[in-house]
Amino acid sequence: MTDYSDVINAREAARILGLTKSTLQRRIAAGVVPCRKLPGRLGQFVFDRAEIEHLAAEKATR
Template sequence: MHSLDTGTQPALIGTRQAAEILGVPRTTLASRLAAGTIAPAIKLPGRTGAFLFDRAYIEQIAADERDATQRRSALAAAPSAPE
């Protein structure tokens, strides 16, 4: 699970809000959780306990994904070298 060593409590958000920040459906977020590509800060007790996420962690992932998308778009738009 994701953890911070800042000495302060992270702002925790639920699955719905994390999915909104990432711009994906909740089902996609659930798939990413299952695949281990996103880690919750906390899972509440019980078989159906909710996942809570560190808001800063989710915002950083969203920013990284936007940057990667912009880089791919720029590369696709760049003229190719003559052969």
């Protein structure tokens, strides 16, 4: 995730995946959802839209 042109926040990632933000946070902690944390004490998680859409497509085919 080096190109930040199509980066989304946790709310958008949760919406695409059909999850609540708390479920998304648990999946991040488990290493299931790839993300980056912005620097700082309250650093926000950011996600690559293509990776999240790929995970959503995999979820839909199960």
